[in-house]
Amino acid sequence: MRRSSCRKQDEVLIDRLEIYQMFPVICVSVSTAAIIRLHERFEFLDKDQTGQLRPEDLSTLPKLDFNPIGDRIISAFFPPGKETLDFASFVRILAHFRPTDKNHARGGVLQAPASSSTGKLKFAFQLYDQDGDGKISRAELFQALRAMLGLRVTEEQLESIAERAIQEADLDRDDAISFDEFRKSLEKVDIDHKMSIRFLR
Amino acid sequence: MPSRGAPHSPAGQGLPERGLLLLMVLLFLQGSVLPFGAASSPDVSQPAGLNPHKVADVGHNVTKKAFPVLIFDYQHIQAPFEISLWVLLASLMKLGFHLIPRLSSIVPESCLLIVVGLLVGGLIKLAGEDVPPVLDSRLFFLCLLPPIILDAGYFLPIRPFMENLGTILMFAVVGTLWNAFFVGGLLYAVCQIQPNNPSVLHQLELLPCLLFGSIISAVDPVAVLAVFEEIHINELLHILVFGESLLNDAVTVVLYHLFEEYSGVGVVTVMDVFLGIISFLVVALGGVLVGAIYGILAAFTSRFTSHTRVIEPLFVFVYSYMAYLSAEMFHLSGIMALIACGAVMRPYVEANISHKSHTTIKYFLKMWSSVSETLIFIFLGVATVDGDHDWNWTFVTVTVILCLVARVIGVVGLTFIINNFRIVKLTTKDQFIVAYGGLRGAIAFSLGFLLDKEHFPMREMFLTAIITVIFFTVFVQGMTIKPLVELLAVKKKQEAKRSINEEIHTQFLDHLLTGIEDICGHYGHHHWKDKLNRFNKKYVKKCLIAGERSKEPQLIAFYHKMEMKHAIELVESGGGVKLPSAMPSTVSMQNIQPKKPPPAKPVERALPQLPRGREEEIRKILRSNLQRTRQRLRSYNRHTLVADPYEDGFSEFLLKKQKMMELEKKIKHMNNYLTVPAAPPDSPTMRRARLASDPQSYNVKPASDSVPSIQVDLASPQSPDSVNLMDEFRRAEQEEEDRGLMMRPPGDGHAAKDQQKLMRCLSDPGPSPDEDEDEPFLP
Numbered sequence: 001m002r003r004s005s006c007r008k009q010d011e012v013l014i015d016r017l018e019i020y021q022m023f024p025v026i027c028v029s030v031s032t033a034a035i036i037r038l039h040e041r042f043e044f045l046d047k048d049q050t051g052q053l054r055p056e057d058l059s060t061l062p063k064l065d066f067n068p069i070g071d072r073i074i075s076a077f078f079p080p081g082k083e084t085l086d087f088a089s090f091v092r093i094l095a096h097f098r099p100t101d102k103n104h105a106r107g108g109v110l111q112a113p114a115s116s117s118t119g120k121l122k123f124a125f126q127l128y129d130q131d132g133d134g135k136i137s138r139a140e141l142f143q144a145l146r147a148m149l150g151l152r153v154t155e156e157q158l159e160s161i162a163e164r165a166i167q168e169a170d171l172d173r174d175d176a177i178s179f180d181e182f183r184k185s186l187e188k189v190d191i192d193h194k195m196s197i198r199f200l201r
Numbered sequence: 202m203p204s205r206g207a208p209h210s211p212a213g214q215g216l217p218e219r220g221l222l223l224l225m226v227l228l229f230l231q232g233s234v235l236p237f238g239a240a241s242s243p244d245v246s247q248p249a250g251l252n253p254h255k256v257a258d259v260g261h262n263v264t265k266k267a268f269p270v271l272i273f274d275y276q277h278i279q280a281p282f283e284i285s286l287w288v289l290l291a292s293l294m295k296l297g298f299h300l301i302p303r304l305s306s307i308v309p310e311s312c313l314l315i316v317v318g319l320l321v322g323g324l325i326k327l328a329g330e331d332v333p334p335v336l337d338s339r340l341f342f343l344c345l346l347p348p349i350i351l352d353a354g355y356f357l358p359i360r361p362f363m364e365n366l367g368t369i370l371m372f373a374v375v376g377t378l379w380n381a382f383f384v385g386g387l388l389y390a391v392c393q394i395q396p397n398n399p400s401v402l403h404q405l406e407l408l409p410c411l412l413f414g415s416i417i418s419a420v421d422p423v424a425v426l427a428v429f430e431e432i433h434i435n436e437l438l439h440i441l442v443f444g445e446s447l448l449n450d451a452v453t454v455v456l457y458h459l460f461e462e463y464s465g466v467g468v469v470t471v472m473d474v475f476l477g478i479i480s481f482l483v484v485a486l487g488g489v490l491v492g493a494i495y496g497i498l499a500a501f502t503s504r505f506t507s508h509t510r511v512i513e514p515l516f517v518f519v520y521s522y523m524a525y526l527s528a529e530m531f532h533l534s535g536i537m538a539l540i541a542c543g544a545v546m547r548p549y550v551e552a553n554i555s556h557k558s559h560t561t562i563k564y565f566l567k568m569w570s571s572v573s574e575t576l577i578f579i580f581l582g583v584a585t586v587d588g589d590h591d592w593n594w595t596f597v598t599v600t601v602i603l604c605l606v607a608r609v610i611g612v613v614g615l616t617f618i619i620n621n622f623r624i625v626k627l628t629t630k631d632q633f634i635v636a637y638g639g640l641r642g643a644i645a646f647s648l649g650f651l652l653d654k655e656h657f658p659m660r661e662m663f664l665t666a667i668i669t670v671i672f673f674t675v676f677v678q679g680m681t682i683k684p685l686v687e688l689l690a691v692k693k694k695q696e697a698k699r700s701i702n703e704e705i706h707t708q709f710l711d712h713l714l715t716g717i718e719d720i721c722g723h724y725g726h727h728h729w730k731d732k733l734n735r736f737n738k739k740y741v742k743k744c745l746i747a748g749e750r751s752k753e754p755q756l757i758a759f760y761h762k763m764e765m766k767h768a769i770e771l772v773e774s775g776g777g778v779k780l781p782s783a784m785p786s787t788v789s790m791q792n793i794q795p796k797k798p799p800p801a802k803p804v805e806r807a808l809p810q811l812p813r814g815r816e817e818e819i820r821k822i823l824r825s826n827l828q829r830t831r832q833r834l835r836s837y838n839r840h841t842l843v844a845d846p847y848e849d850g851f852s853e854f855l856l857k858k859q860k861m862m863e864l865e866k867k868i869k870h871m872n873n874y875l876t877v878p879a880a881p882p883d884s885p886t887m888r889r890a891r892l893a894s895d896p897q898s899y900n901v902k903p904a905s906d907s908v909p910s911i912q913v914d915l916a917s918p919q920s921p922d923s924v925n926l927m928d929e930f931r932r933a934e935q936e937e938e939d940r941g942l943m944m945r946p947p948g949d950g951h952a953a954k955d956q957q958k959l960m961r962c963l964s965d966p967g968p969s970p971d972e973d974e975d976e977p978f979l980p
Binding site for chain 2 (some may be wrong): 037038041044045051058061062064066067068069070077094097099105124127128141144145148149150153154157160164165168169182186188189190192193194195196197198199200
């Protein structure tokens with residue numbers, strides 16, 4: 001470990017105060033324990049100690065290489081134009097995967113919070129929709145399928161699957177899947193369960 | 202004789218009444234034959250069996266008797282005959298209940314079957330004979346129980362099971378232990394608190410009480426299956442209760458043997474408890490291990506069965522049964538072995554076996570488990586009538602109350618603890634259903650039956666109490682659970698099938714979550730699932746799945762299954778199916794969209810549209826010329842004079858081929874008469890006719906399309922219309938060519954490849970109505 005544990009505690013406490021002051025929004029959605037853990041992780045990933053993450057830091061994770069959509073995930077953290085990621089944004093993105101708290105009504109929040117099922121689905125939708133036009137076109141679906149299935153499958157089969165998927169989901173016949181159609185096709189899947197990471201509670 | 206009374210309806214007997222009558226007849230039959238069979242007690246049957254032979258030998262020395270023309274030799278076939286009769290009764294009962302519409306919606310089948318058993322038992326007793334000991338423990342555990350468990354294990358929905366495994370284990374292990382000790386302990390306490398009237402209960406010691414508690418506390422998979430199947434509750438609750446009933450077998454086995462072993466001695470030391478815990482782990486994990494080994498063996502064997510498809514199902518059944526028997530041999534948990542065997546072998550076996558074998562396995566399992574279940578309930582009824590009962594009001598009522606109370610407290614307490622660890626929490630409604638669904642069944646009875654009379658003088662009292670609890674749970678809880686589910690508006694099972702979108706997106710989300718977990722550095726659920734999947738793909742699938750299918754990604758397998766299913770549905774509904782070789786699109790598999798209009802195909806569009814008047818004329822001409830073949834056309838359609846291609850495609854194809862030959866001959870004839878250059882023999886129409894490599898390309902198309910193309914003038918050269926028709930034909934041909942009809946057969950290679958793909962698809966494990974079966978292994 002780079003630092004001794006007690007020094008880390010102090011630093012974490014100081015960081016926590018800073019976080020509370022600067023980013024009150026995060027504290028509402030993610031618990032303190034989770035923030036501490038994420039902070040530790042952030043520092044682990046931040047190899048050159050700048051306090052900001054860069055794409056290379058994330059892509060050095062070996063398992064992410066294996067992941068068929070690893071590069072898309074990384075680009076979700078680094079939207080086009082931004083080369084660095086600070087801790088607040090890191091937490092904000094990961095807050096999407098907080099288990100949904102169905103029992104507490106969130107009064108006064110204008111939009112659905114990020115951790116609601118809509119927020120989660122929006123995040124997933126953005127990973128499909130590379131060009132950001134709000135629809136998953138046939139080509140984008142094809143790309144995603146190609147990424148997931150690799151080279152084991154022929155072009156033809158991929159096309160037919162993409163074709164089939166679009167025809168099934170595309171209700172307004174615009175040859176692309178909009179967010180609502182995406183949500184509808186996943187209505188039987190328990191999104192809250194599937195897209196939650198427990199320790200982020 | 203209890204008589205339901207034959208209904209007297211003036212207007213003749215309707216179906217429900219017929220069903221009742223059938224039941225009555227059967228009961229009489231059963232009542233008459235069985236006592237007769239039972240009369241020949243086992244020790245008589247042996248010499249009776251030998252007698253015919255002896256008589257034959259002796260016959261040589263004795264004076265000659267008249268040759269018997271007709272002999273009635275019941276003993277010869279007694280045992281198999283009686284077994285068959287019972288099975289027949291069970292099956293006819295099942296049939297009968299569904300013929301009586303109102304009854305089956307109010308009363309669950311299990312209750313009706315128990316009632317039937319009671320009636321049959323009553324009949325036999327009234328006939329004065331001994332009731333055959335039908336619910337013999339060996340028969341139950343070795344013959345009746347395995348099919349049900351195998352059916353459950355083979356079709357176990359793995360994904361919800363694994364996701365809720367922690368909860369299920371908590372309920373199964375901790376819940377059952379709590380139930381056993383609570384019921385046993387309090388029962389003992391209650392039995393001791395009657396100092397004024399020294400009753401029989403005082404003799405009951407702690408250990409037999411605990412033993413009784415452990416027998417009665419186990420939730421029974423057969424009863425749960427029977428009742429829950431009819432209420433169609435949502436997947437989560439179903440898997441919770443059902444999983445619990447399966448996994449508590451290990452606990453029950455250990456507790457039962459532990460207390461039985463030491464009841465004689467009367468004292469259990471700490472060492473024994475410790476050994477008991479170790480024994481539990483051995484029993485549970487050992488059972489699973491044995492099952493998994495046999496499962497892998499079965500999967501491996503199925504890899505080589507491509508040449509002997511006929512016996513494929515047999516491997517599945519025999520390996521599973523052997524897993525069960527092997528586990529029972531070591532007193533491990535046979536139920537867990539069966540579940541493990543079925544669950545492990547299924548993904549690999551399904552990838553290897555043919556469509557037909559898959560169907561066979563599915564239907565055999567369903568059939569056996571259904572018959573077994575029916576028999577078990579009937580036997581429960583019969584055994585109730587038969588056994589010596591020792592009714593003790595205190596004991597029985599206290600048992601029933603304690604069982605209920607223990608169950609409720611157990612479920613509520615455990616849920617409170619478990620909810621801290623669950624993402625999707627269990628609500629009060631869920632808890633209620635889980636508690637209410639804790640039904641006891643025949644396993645408890647059989648375990649009680651196994652008790653030795655010597656060591657347990659209270660055996661009859663135990664049995665009575667067990668039967669009462671079983672009756673209470675099955676009748677009261679079983680009958681009321683359906684209205685309660687409606688009342689509480691518990692979420693029901695969603696019947697719809699899984700779509701390709703769901704499949705794709707679920708996989709996508711899995712990858713996403715794995716990636717996010719990696720970024721967080723959290724070794725969660727998805728991480729391990731991913732690791733297991735990778736291991737599975739890399740090593741296991743290569744060994745256990747034959748040929749190229751081992752490399753096939755899950756999504757593709759799912760997609761193929763779905764397309765097959767749709768294809769079969771479409772053909773069955775008589776829709777317009779076009780096989781890929783006739784379609785010029787890039788879609789390699791059938792692009793069947795029953796809901797949406799199919800993408801326009803150039804072949805259709807290129808067929809010219811004739812003006813209506815012309816069409817009528819042509820049709821008239823053709824009709825008159827096709828007179829002689831009319832009797833061979835099976836379906837006469839006003840629009841086409843070609844028989845409906847869906848009936849017996851191949852013979853139609855031959856018919857058409859023959860007509861083509863005639864057509865070509867006639868055209869050649871006409872060429873001699875007309876100066877108009879006739880259509881070359883290789884005209885588009887001829888070519889298209891030859892294209893028909895599959896009979897189904899002759900679709901039922903509107904007349905305007907098909908008439909000029911195929912049924913061109915067969916009129917004799919003297920027909921006044923012939924010349925006009927030829928012009929028409931030529932014009933049509935030119936129109937076709939102008940529109941650039943795509944006439945070359947879609948590349949032969951393409952067709953061949955599609956045929957291959959289709960063949961492989963046909964050898965795939967086929968469609969399954971159950972949506973859960975569509976899921977890939979560990980999605």
